[in-house]
Amino acid sequence: MYIRHPRILILTAGYGEGHLQVSRALEHSFRANYVKDVEIIDLMKEAHPIINSVSSKLYQMSTFSSQFGFDYYGWSYYATRDNNPVGSVNRYLNALGKRKIQEMIEDSRPDAIINTFPFGAVTEMGRDFSIPTSTVITDYTLHSRWIHPDTDKYYVATEDLKDQLIRYQGAAPESVSVTGIPVRSTFYEGSIASFPIQMESRPIKNSVLIMAASFTIFHHIVELVRTLLEKGNCEIALVCGRHEKMILKLSSLFTDQPDVRIFGYVEHMPELMAGSSCIVTKAGGITLTEAVVSGLPVFIYKPFGGQERENALYFTNNGLAEIAYEARELGEQICTFLKEPAVSDQIRNRMASLCKGEAAELIVKDILTTLQDKRSLNKTTQFVAHK
Structure with a gap:
């Protein structure tokens, strides 16, 4: 039996529909598992509305500009793909939304936080508040922005991605699960x-x-x-x-x-x-x-x-x-x-x-099991300390 009435916070961003679709698939699966307290938040929109508006438009325009040889999004992607996950560039990007995340955590006190967009600040805040944080990588390729040493669990599409995280990024094998990318259950x-x-x-x-x-x-x-x-x-x-x-x-x-x-x-x-x-x-x-x-x-x-x-x-x-x-x-x-x-x-x-099964269901059950194990460990620790 899973922990009763857990609070789940799913953080996403509006750069295309994909991240939001993954978030909704996870929300649907949580509710199917009788978890009612699930909230999806567009972190960039909430924390930095002006930056979000400008960057979203630039992202949309990049698909057209690339047809004329001005592929600024592609250039920025490849220029940062192999950056040190804790280097200066990623540390700066990770700071975006940090204050807003802290406010959200203090206000709602979630039991678990899930990233469907690469927000490094989330895993840092999760560590500080002892809240398990997980990242659902929504592509079949790895970029440095997805990686952060404080991430408790990665959910990835393929064994190849898992191998990359372990071999090149030093992730522990048990911290990476190959589940596939969540899509609507009707598929x-x-x-x-x-x-x-x-x-x-x-x-x-x-x-x-x-x-x-x-x-x-x-x-x-x-x-x-x-x-x-x-x-x-x-x-x-x-x-x-x-x-x-x-x-x-x-x-x-x-x-x-x-x-x-x-x-x-x-x-x-x-x-x-x-x-x-x-x-x-x-x-x-x-x-x-x-x-x-x-x-x-x-x-x-x-x-x-x-x-x-x-x-x-x-x-x-x-x-x-x-x-x-x-x-x-x-x-x-x-x-x-x-x-x-x-x-x-x-x-x-x-x-x-x-295909490993229904990805959202696999992720949700793994997170709920983790929460239950954490709760059982806390109870055991408290019992031992009391004795």
Whole structure:
């Protein structure tokens, strides 16, 4: 039995949706385990709203500027990737939000703190207040910002990441658990896909799922779709998110194409993935994990510098994905893949070997067990001292 009514604080940041999605998956799993007192806080937004606003906009703009050779985010990522985790640069970055964290801890007195974004100050405060702190690394690659010697537990996506933490960063083997990256529980449910809906009069076709919003140049999407229609003998689902102009333009261009379906923002992504033969997407850690859990081969187009490029390279090096830098090349890769079902089976088998179970559930149960062990140890210590 776990400790009753623990208070859990999950700290995240709004640089993209991935960190928040991981936080919500963890919150959902805690509540499924009858832990009601769970709070998610965007630490950068709360502690430094102006810095957060400016840096968030710069992060968003970097995806467009990189198309013109000005990849300042990628440059900063690689310039700091191998920094000393306790060196001067990381010490400065770790100081961000330190005062706010102290206020939060003193106000709520959490039993455990979880980072889904690299906040070194959190682990320092956890040490000072004797609160166990853990970090969920949300990518398939390691950066110095994720590492801090006061971290009690790391939860990582792969055995390779665990080996890096142990071999190069001196982490104790017991302080690193390979759980995978948390995604929504619905991806594990194996629900029947609502896409594609096959017409009885037409032969069954492969289905290509394209995350259209991950393309920064519109005509690249159009070129890809036309290549697939010409050579792929497949159905195509274009997910545009909340990009209304993109939805209207694509609907107008392909209005006479029954094999092209266009979606805006969708809640039923697990079903779309389950019914597809492959996915074209950016190389964010969360989307890649959703594909792995769904057993869905991945095609990555022009990955941005930084963790996306490193994620993409990890996936290609391990036979889980392909990268393309031209729309026509991407279309040709997909068409070749669709003609070789044995390749798809091989990729799905490799993906299955990466899955350790439902990541959020594994992390939550491990944290609750740690809290229970800590409570039992404290009781034993108090009993011995009393005697």
